Every structure is written in C-alpha cells, then in structure tokens.
Amino acid sequence: MSFTLRSVKVPPNSVSLEEARSRTFEFFRSACRSIPTIMEIYNLYDIVNPSQLRSAIASQFRKNAHITNPKVIDMLLFKGMEELNNITEHAKQRHHIIGQYVVGNQGLVQDSGSKDQGSSEFLKNFYSGNYF
Amino acid sequence: MGLGLLASRALRSTRAFSPLNPRNVRTIVSTPELQKPEAAAAVAQPEADLPKRTPVAGARVHLPNPEDAIEVFVDGYPVKIPKGMTVLQACELAGVDIPRFCYHNRLSIAGNCRMCLVEVEKSPKPVASCAMPALPGMKIKTDTPLAKKAREGVMEFLLMNHPLDCPICDQGGECDLQDQSMAFGSDRGRFTEMKRSVVDKNLGPLVKTVMTRCIQCTRCVRFATEVAGVQDLGMLGRGSGEEIGTYVEKLMTSELSGNVIDICPVGALTSKPFAFKARNWELKGTETIDVTDAVGSNIRIDSRGPEVMRILPRLNEDINEEWISDKTRFCYDGLKRQRLNDPMIRGADGRFKAVSWRDALAVVAEAMHQVKPEEIVGVAGKLSDAESMMSLKDFLNRMGSNNVWCEGNGVHTNADLRSSYLLNSSISGLENADVFLLVGTQPRVEAAMVNARIQKAVRATHAKVGYVGPASEFNYDHQHLGTGPETLKEIAEGRHPFCSALKNAKNPAIIVGAGIFERNDKDAVFSVVEAIAKQGNVIRPDWNGFNVLLLNAAQAASLDLGLVPESDNSIESAKVVYLMGADDVNLETLPNDAFVVYQGHHGDRGVYRANVILPAAAFSEKEGTYENTEGCAQQTLPAVPTVGDARDDWKIIRALSEVAGARLPYDTLGAIRSRMRIVAPNLLHMDEREPATFSASLKPECNEKMSTSPFGTAVENFYMTDAITRASKIMAQCSALLSKQ
Structure with a gap:
C-alpha cells in the first residue's frame, strides 16, 4: 500500500466546478496516455485494442456524469487516480483488467436477451435471484 | 432477569444518592457496614423524593375488587396490590426486581433457594419474598445492608458447590447464577475445601445434564409434575447429598421435556443437540412462528450466518404461554438435510438433472397446456403459507381447473362455516x-x-x-x-x-x-x-x-381461502399434479402417465413420483402468513437466506403463471395480501384471533x-410428521428412543 500512497499526491480541493471539470479531463487524458503501457504489461493485444479500452475508461467517467458537487468529483478523481496507479504499477493481475474493463459488469455468461423479451420485470428478477 | 437490568439498577442508585448520602453507596464488595448490618440499618433513612417506578417487565395487575386491594410499601414507595399476592410480586409491581432462582411464576412456590430474601420492618429475620404473602401496610426494604448481606451469603453458599466452568458451560452468557453472582455476590471466596461432584443423569437425546452444576432449585421437578404432567424427575437424598434424578435409570418421556432447558437457571440442564455449537451473544434472533403443528407456537429462531442454531419459545399467553413442544424446539436440524437447491427435471433414465429456472418453468407450462384444464390438480402441503396457497388457487383457476386442496382436509370438507x-x-x-x-x-x-x-x-x-x-x-x-x-x-x-x-x-x-x-x-x-x-x-x-x-x-388458512376440490376423484383422473410441498397425499391411484410437479424445500415422499422439482423456501426462510387452529393469523419472518437456487413459494407460482400465459396480477407480497383481503380478511389481522x-x-x-x-x-409418530421433521436426525433419535416405550 505504501508505495501506492507515495505516488498519489492529494491535490488541493477544486474551488469551482470548472476547475473540477478541467481536472477530470486532465485525468482522462493521462489515463488514455497510459493505455499503451497497460496493453504492454498485461499482454492484452490478443483480446482487446486500445480504442476499446479507451471507451471502457470513458464509460467509467460517463457513469458519474450527473455529479455536480466539486467535492464529490474530487473524491472520485482521487479514487480513479488510485485505480490508475494500481494498474500501471502492475499491482493487479491480468484477469482483474479483463474482468473489469474488457468483459465488463455483465460477466462472462451473457444472456442473449431474446428469450426474456416481452416478459415482465418480475420474471426477469425471478430468474436472477430470490431477493428483489 | 438479565444482568443488565440488575447492574443498571445498582449503578443508578449509586449515582443518584452517592453525592448526598455517602452511606448509601451501593457496591458489590463487602463493606464494613455489611459486616454489622444492624448498626447500619439503625440509622434512619431520610425520606427522599421517590421517582416514579415502572413495574418490572411491564407487569400489570388487575384489581377485580377494589375493596380487596391492600397497600404495601416497597422501599418507601406505596403500591396497591390485590390480597394474596406475595411480597415478591408486590416488589415487581413496584419496579424492584428481586433476584431469585427457585421461584418461577408459572410453577408452584418452593422457597428453597433463599436468594429472594428481603427485609420487612418488624420482622426479626429477613424473609423469603417468594413464599411470604404480602400483608396490609407491610414495609418492605429490598436495598438495605441486611438484605444485601443475606444475598451475598446465599450466593457464597450456592457457589460453594458450583463448579467454576463457565468458559466451557453452554449456559455461559445467559446464566442466572452468573449474572446474579456478578450483581450480588462477594468479590472474593473463602472456600478452600473440595467441591462436591454428582454423577450425570441420562435424560434422553434432548436434554444434556451436568448435575454437578445443579443448585437444587427444583424448577425442573416442579415443571415435570405440574406442566408436563409426568412424574419422571424427583429429588433424592438430603443435605449435601441432595440430587435431582429419575431414581432408576429412565429417559424423560414427556413431549415438553425441552422446556426444562429454559427454566434451569444454571447450566445443569442444557440442550444436547446445541451443546458446544454456539454462544448466545453471537446469535441473531428472529421472532417467528412454528409450523410443525397447527398450534402456531411463537418461537425465536437463533441463527448464525446462514445456519439455524436453535429454536426458543417466545411468550404468548394465548397460545403457548412460554413453553414449546420438543418437536418445535429440536426440528431445526431437519432444515439442513435433504434440501432441494436446484430446479430439476427427471430424464428418460429416471434420474434427476439440474436445469435452469427458465427451462424448468417452460417444461411445466408446456405440460399444463397439453392436458384438459380439469385434469390439472393442485395440492398444497402441510407447511404452506396462506400467500402461496392463494396464488396456487388463483393460478389453477386461471388455467381453468378448480381441483385444488390442502392435504389433510379430505374431500367435501365444509369450508363454508x-x-x-x-x-x-x-x-x-x-x-x-x-x-x-x-x-x-x-x-x-x-x-x-x-x-x-x-x-x-x-x-x-x-x-x-x-x-x-x-x-x-x-x-x-x-x-x-x-x-x-x-x-x-x-x-x-x-x-x-x-x-x-x-x-x-x-x-x-x-x-x-x-x-x-x-x-x-x-x-x-x-x-x-x-x-x-x-x-x-x-x-x-x-x-x-x-x-x-x-x-x-x-389447514385453517387453506379452508379460509376455500381450497376445496371440485370433484371427489380428481387424483384418479389427473394428468398434471402440482404438489406444493404435499408429501402425504396418496398418489397410488394416480395414472402412470401423469406429470407430477413437486414444489418444495425437502426431498421427501413427494419427490419420488415427481417429474419436475422446483426448490422453494422453508418456513425459516420466508415471510408467510399462517393461521393456527384457533383462527389466529400469525406471520413467519425470514431468519436465514434461502438454500441454493430456491425461491419463495408464491414467487414460483407467480413466475410460472406468466410462463404459462395466465399471468397473476400481483408482483409483491403487499399485492398478494390485498388479494387475500378480498377472500379472507381475517388472514390480515395479524396476531389477532378471529372467532x-x-x-x-x-x-x-x-x-x-x-x-x-x-x-x-x-x-402415528409425534416426532416425525412433516418433511422437515422427517429429515431431522434429532427427531429420528427421539422416535427411536422415546416412542417405543
């Protein structure tokens, strides 16, 4: 943990939403710049190409697009930087990257969706688990 | 009586009085005043403003005859009680919890433990409050140095022969002796001799005895004679040779024998199946209802993670008082055995194969559509909740069949009155x-x-x-x-x-x-x-x-909901049988080509003939309404998560109805209950008897x-009546050892 913390510098809080926004873009660019390194160290050439990774990163950003509180954005930026550091320092393993950014949240077992078409929300929930 | 209550009382009085009157500091240790209680008691207590006291555990008293009421003073606080109450009951009404071991309010009074000694003005000695009737104008003092010294002395005598094995004792953490020795005992022992030891008795597969720990309160003896109605237990010997036992080697054959575990104030009688399994502070309690018989005893399921560790009774004066039967208490290990955890379809070779819910429901819906509507039959099982029976009846009615009933009700049962x-x-x-x-x-x-x-x-x-x-x-x-x-x-x-x-x-x-x-x-x-x-x-x-x-x-809920079959010989002419946990229905007359769906939580009798298995939740895992034999609707609450890929009963039927193209209009428990309100509104009046x-x-x-x-x-066999109890090892031992006698 200590080596990660050393490399992550906590920047001062963003004063305004504009500052937070510019920081976000800055961070997105630095993440994109590290994609070639990531491809290299995790040996991802045969399963993914840089543009797919870039859109995976962008979708992580878009997930939080609705947030307007600069403090929250700062916190998310910090978490993102920590994650990026962990990845570039090879603190993760290949399957972590594949699981989180290549395959995605839906997992390896992907329903084609054609079977459940037209069925109610209840039935979809029922197939996925007992507690809903 | 919890330690917390006793200790907080001790602390509260210390805090309240110590700055004003240092003589009244209440400590657990021996103090010089305690050595000479008479001198300390002689000093008159100043009359202080008494705070309003609340009765212990919300105790209430009904005075049918105001003339018969008498007034007594507990620590200077006047309290009105009916004639014939004991000093201990008066103290409870006044909000003072008297420590006790032998006294139990549902058993006769023995008065032999002497822990409840209090001081009564003008009486030469401290009196045993549990056995002393309260008299008009009596001035009872529960907090005087004399009473404290008496309790300390009693504790010392009790601990003289009690082993110090709390770390390996199953009662540890919920032991009256442990709690009260912390609150009232001396801080040091003067005992140097050997402790006595007593041979353990074999009381059967349910009650474990460590008789050395017994303090001879005789609660178990009185319980056996007065409540269980069996003369199995008794007191042997005198003085330090006194023992509780059965005189000759004999098992306790009562169906209520498990309750002696609860009433034993020490660890002499503990649960044999629960021995060394868990500590009470690591368990999560869920207040729910028992379903092994039609009484609907109120129980608390103690669970640790996904495992039910034990079942204890809950107080309900109208149904089970504070007792439960052995079947209720010890059936819980059946919840871990023989469970169905995946939807399964029987293949051509007669073996079951695990499939997904999607496939299983599609197969069942397909089978239902291939027969005439009146050839579909639904049977609800013994342990079904009202919600699932409601949805089963609605579903089959929508499919065009009205042959749905609950096992045990027979044919042509009158469900109208x-x-x-x-x-x-x-x-x-x-x-x-x-x-x-x-x-x-x-x-x-x-x-x-x-x-x-x-x-x-x-x-x-x-x-x-x-x-x-x-x-x-x-x-x-x-x-x-x-x-x-x-x-x-x-x-x-x-x-x-x-x-x-x-x-x-x-x-x-x-x-x-x-x-x-x-x-x-x-x-x-x-x-x-x-x-x-x-x-x-x-x-x-x-x-x-x-x-x-x-x-x-x-049974009661099924008749309230009108689960009565339309025709007498529906089983003989059935092509599709939907068994919702029904294991005891007679399927011998069923045609060989009939398609049987079993929805349930245990691989019991119903599974042998089934073509498709749909795993469901047991009563400890779901929220369901049950009506007991007197017409009181009560609710179970989930204590542990469901096993494997199982689902709640009503959800399975709701999902199947959609796959079969007869979609039921409810998606939540609340919606299904408002449907039940139309059919049988009494099922929604929780914990109320609806005559x-x-x-x-x-x-x-x-x-x-x-x-x-x-x-x-x-x-035939008290211990094995349904799928859960038939899967239970403890119940099997009981029926092997106890039923034959």
Missing part, C-alpha cells in the same frame, strides 16, 4: 372448561401445547376428560369411553354414563380431531357430535365449547349413517 373447523373455545379458553370430550383425537401427539392446556385445567379444577378413540397415552386422569362411532351414538342418545357429566358441566368442551376429516362418514360423525353439543348445551352465547383440533399449520361468526347450527341436516369402523390415530 369457520366454526366447523376451528378451535372455537380458543386455546387459552380451554382452561375454563370443566368437562372435556375428546373425539378421535390424541392431543398429546397432535398438538402438545393444547394438551398442556387441558392438563392445566385438569390439574387446577379437576376437570373430567372423556376420550373416544383408540387406546392412547394421556398425562392426566381420563375415562376411555370407547373406540368408535357407536360410543358417540350412545352419548348422543343419552344412554352413556358420561352424559350426566356433560349435562351437569358448566363449561363443557368437545374436541374433535382433524383425523376425522379423512373418514368417508365424517359428515355423519360431525352431525352426531353436534347433537351431543346441543344436548350438553355446549354452544351458548357466552361459551362455545365445540372445537375441532386441526393437525397442520396450513367464527356463525355457529355450526346453520349447517344442513345430514342423512348419512356412521360406519362402525373405530377411529384411527391421526399422528
């Missing part, structure tokens, strides 16, 4: 009866808690019990009148000696067993019983003594003849 299938006197009301007529029912095995009420009435008021049915064991005095319907006819025609007892009774109660539902001549039997009821004036505006004692948890509105006299006349075949036994 609630009074004809409920225990109309109510369980607690049975205490008021003075003559009982049991028709084809053995309450001891069918509903142990109802039997305990009858036993209580027999013991308290010497109520007479007449019994018609096969030879059976009772734990109270009874007259065996006969074995079959002809005896009933004799009573109805006034030719039997028992008639006079029934006629002279103030509150006669007739209890008919639900085993009669399975007889072909049940309408005739019921009409004869109603004739007896008419003669004996059993049904009056102020007393309804006509009772039906049901067998299963699902039947119309009496059985509205029933049409019956012209059938009773057959001469004698009544049968409805429950």
Whole structure:
C-alpha cells in the first residue's frame, strides 16, 4: 500500500466546478496516455485494442456524469487516480483488467436477451435471484 | 432477569444518592457496614423524593375488587396490590426486581433457594419474598445492608458447590447464577475445601445434564409434575447429598421435556443437540412462528450466518404461554438435510438433472397446456403459507381447473362455516372448561401445547376428560369411553354414563380431531357430535365449547381461502399434479402417465413420483402468513437466506403463471395480501384471533349413517410428521428412543 500512497499526491480541493471539470479531463487524458503501457504489461493485444479500452475508461467517467458537487468529483478523481496507479504499477493481475474493463459488469455468461423479451420485470428478477 | 437490568439498577442508585448520602453507596464488595448490618440499618433513612417506578417487565395487575386491594410499601414507595399476592410480586409491581432462582411464576412456590430474601420492618429475620404473602401496610426494604448481606451469603453458599466452568458451560452468557453472582455476590471466596461432584443423569437425546452444576432449585421437578404432567424427575437424598434424578435409570418421556432447558437457571440442564455449537451473544434472533403443528407456537429462531442454531419459545399467553413442544424446539436440524437447491427435471433414465429456472418453468407450462384444464390438480402441503396457497388457487383457476386442496382436509370438507373447523373455545379458553370430550383425537401427539392446556385445567379444577378413540397415552386422569362411532351414538342418545357429566358441566368442551376429516362418514360423525353439543348445551352465547383440533399449520388458512376440490376423484383422473410441498397425499391411484410437479424445500415422499422439482423456501426462510387452529393469523419472518437456487413459494407460482400465459396480477407480497383481503380478511389481522361468526347450527341436516369402523390415530409418530421433521436426525433419535416405550 505504501508505495501506492507515495505516488498519489492529494491535490488541493477544486474551488469551482470548472476547475473540477478541467481536472477530470486532465485525468482522462493521462489515463488514455497510459493505455499503451497497460496493453504492454498485461499482454492484452490478443483480446482487446486500445480504442476499446479507451471507451471502457470513458464509460467509467460517463457513469458519474450527473455529479455536480466539486467535492464529490474530487473524491472520485482521487479514487480513479488510485485505480490508475494500481494498474500501471502492475499491482493487479491480468484477469482483474479483463474482468473489469474488457468483459465488463455483465460477466462472462451473457444472456442473449431474446428469450426474456416481452416478459415482465418480475420474471426477469425471478430468474436472477430470490431477493428483489 | 438479565444482568443488565440488575447492574443498571445498582449503578443508578449509586449515582443518584452517592453525592448526598455517602452511606448509601451501593457496591458489590463487602463493606464494613455489611459486616454489622444492624448498626447500619439503625440509622434512619431520610425520606427522599421517590421517582416514579415502572413495574418490572411491564407487569400489570388487575384489581377485580377494589375493596380487596391492600397497600404495601416497597422501599418507601406505596403500591396497591390485590390480597394474596406475595411480597415478591408486590416488589415487581413496584419496579424492584428481586433476584431469585427457585421461584418461577408459572410453577408452584418452593422457597428453597433463599436468594429472594428481603427485609420487612418488624420482622426479626429477613424473609423469603417468594413464599411470604404480602400483608396490609407491610414495609418492605429490598436495598438495605441486611438484605444485601443475606444475598451475598446465599450466593457464597450456592457457589460453594458450583463448579467454576463457565468458559466451557453452554449456559455461559445467559446464566442466572452468573449474572446474579456478578450483581450480588462477594468479590472474593473463602472456600478452600473440595467441591462436591454428582454423577450425570441420562435424560434422553434432548436434554444434556451436568448435575454437578445443579443448585437444587427444583424448577425442573416442579415443571415435570405440574406442566408436563409426568412424574419422571424427583429429588433424592438430603443435605449435601441432595440430587435431582429419575431414581432408576429412565429417559424423560414427556413431549415438553425441552422446556426444562429454559427454566434451569444454571447450566445443569442444557440442550444436547446445541451443546458446544454456539454462544448466545453471537446469535441473531428472529421472532417467528412454528409450523410443525397447527398450534402456531411463537418461537425465536437463533441463527448464525446462514445456519439455524436453535429454536426458543417466545411468550404468548394465548397460545403457548412460554413453553414449546420438543418437536418445535429440536426440528431445526431437519432444515439442513435433504434440501432441494436446484430446479430439476427427471430424464428418460429416471434420474434427476439440474436445469435452469427458465427451462424448468417452460417444461411445466408446456405440460399444463397439453392436458384438459380439469385434469390439472393442485395440492398444497402441510407447511404452506396462506400467500402461496392463494396464488396456487388463483393460478389453477386461471388455467381453468378448480381441483385444488390442502392435504389433510379430505374431500367435501365444509369450508363454508369457520366454526366447523376451528378451535372455537380458543386455546387459552380451554382452561375454563370443566368437562372435556375428546373425539378421535390424541392431543398429546397432535398438538402438545393444547394438551398442556387441558392438563392445566385438569390439574387446577379437576376437570373430567372423556376420550373416544383408540387406546392412547394421556398425562392426566381420563375415562376411555370407547373406540368408535357407536360410543358417540350412545352419548348422543343419552344412554352413556358420561352424559350426566356433560349435562351437569358448566363449561363443557368437545374436541374433535382433524383425523376425522379423512373418514368417508365424517359428515355423519360431525352431525352426531353436534347433537351431543346441543344436548350438553355446549354452544351458548357466552361459551362455545365445540372445537375441532386441526393437525397442520396450513389447514385453517387453506379452508379460509376455500381450497376445496371440485370433484371427489380428481387424483384418479389427473394428468398434471402440482404438489406444493404435499408429501402425504396418496398418489397410488394416480395414472402412470401423469406429470407430477413437486414444489418444495425437502426431498421427501413427494419427490419420488415427481417429474419436475422446483426448490422453494422453508418456513425459516420466508415471510408467510399462517393461521393456527384457533383462527389466529400469525406471520413467519425470514431468519436465514434461502438454500441454493430456491425461491419463495408464491414467487414460483407467480413466475410460472406468466410462463404459462395466465399471468397473476400481483408482483409483491403487499399485492398478494390485498388479494387475500378480498377472500379472507381475517388472514390480515395479524396476531389477532378471529372467532367464527356463525355457529355450526346453520349447517344442513345430514342423512348419512356412521360406519362402525373405530377411529384411527391421526399422528402415528409425534416426532416425525412433516418433511422437515422427517429429515431431522434429532427427531429420528427421539422416535427411536422415546416412542417405543
């Protein structure tokens, strides 16, 4: 943990939403710049190409697009930087990257969706688990 | 009595009085005042402003006769009590919890532990408050140095022969002796000799004994004689040789024997299956309802993670008081065995193959669409909750079939008048009866808690019990009148000696067993019983003594919801049978090409014939409404998560209805309950007994003849009646050891 913390510098809080926004873009660019390194160290050439990774990163950003509180954005930026550091320092393993950014949240077992078409929300929930 | 309560009282009084009056500092250690209590007591206490006290555990007193009330003073605080109350009860009303070991409010008073000593003004010695009747104007002092010294002395004597094995004792953490020695005991021991040791007794597969820990409070002896009605336990020897035991090597054969574990204030009697399994502070308690019989005892399921560790009773004066039967208490290990955890389809080779829910439901829907609507049959099981039975009936009705019923109800059961299938006197009301007529029912095995009420009435008021049915064991005095319907006819025609007892009774109660539902001549039997009821004036505006004692948890709710089959021989002509947890339904007459769906939580009898298995949740894993035999709706709450890929019962039927193209209009429990409100609104009045509105006299006349075949036994083996108890190892041991005797 200590080596990660050393490399992550906590920047001062963003004063305004504009500052937070510019920081976000800055961070997105630095993440994109590290994609070639990531491809290299995790040996991802045969399963993914840089543009797919870039859109995976962008979708992580878009997930939080609705947030307007600069403090929250700062916190998310910090978490993102920590994650990026962990990845570039090879603190993760290949399957972590594949699981989180290549395959995605839906997992390896992907329903084609054609079977459940037209069925109610209840039935979809029922197939996925007992507690809903 | 928890340590917390005692300790907080001690702390509170210290904080309140110490700055003003340092003499009153209340400590646990021996103090110089305690060595000379007389001198300390001699100093007059200044009259302080007394804070308003609240009675212990919300105790309330009903004064029927205000003239009979007397006033006593507890620590200077006046309290009004009815005549005949003991000093200890007066103290409880005044909000003072007196430490005690032998006193238990549901048992007779022994007065032998001496822990409840208090000081009474003008009495030369401290008095045992549990055995001393309160007298008018008595000035009771519970907090004086004399009382404290007395308690400290008693604790010292009790701990003299009590082993210091709390770290390996199962009672540790919920032990009265442990709590009270922390609150009232001395901080050091003066004991240097050897402790006595006592040989452990074998009381059977349920109760573990470590008799060295026993403090001879005799609660278990009194419980066995007074509540369980068996004379198994007793006191042997005198002085330091005193022992609790059975005199000869003998197992405890009561069906309520597990309750001695709860009433034992120390770790002498503990649960054998629970031994060394968990500590009470790591368990999560869930207040729920028992479903192994129709009584609906209130229980607390203690769980750790996904595992049910033990089951304890919960207080409910109207249903189970504070006792539960052994089946209720020890069936929980059946919840871990033989569970169905995946949807399965039987292949061509006769073996089950695990499939996904999607495939299983598609196969069932396909099978249902291939037969005529009236060839679909649904049977709800013994343990079904009202919500799932409602959805099963709605689903089959939407598919075009009305052949749906609950097992144990027989054919042509009258579901129109609630009074004809409920225990109309109510369980607690049975205490008021003075003559009982049991028709084809053995309450001891069918509903142990109802039997305990009858036993209580027999013991308290010497109520007479007449019994018609096969030879059976009772734990109270009874007259065996006969074995079959002809005896009933004799009573109805006034030719039997028992008639006079029934006629002279103030509150006669007739209890008919639900085993009669399975007889072909049940309408005739019921009409004869109603004739007896008419003669004996059993049904009056102020007393309804006509009772039906049901067998299963699902029965009352299923009849309320109208789960009655349309045709008599629906099983013979069935092509698709939907068993919702039904294991005891007779499938021998079912055609060989019939398609059987089993939805349930245990791989029991129903699975042998099933083509598709849909795994469901057991009562400990779901929220469900159950109505007990007296008509009181109660709710179970999920204590542990479901096993594997199982789902709640009503959800399975709701999902299947959509796959089959007859979608049910409810998606939530709330919605399904508002549907139930239309059919049977009483099922939504939780924890309230809803008595039947119309009496059985509205029933049409019956012209059938009773057959001469004698009544049968409805429950062959008390310990194994349903899928859960049949899967339980403890219940198997019990039936092997205890039923044969």
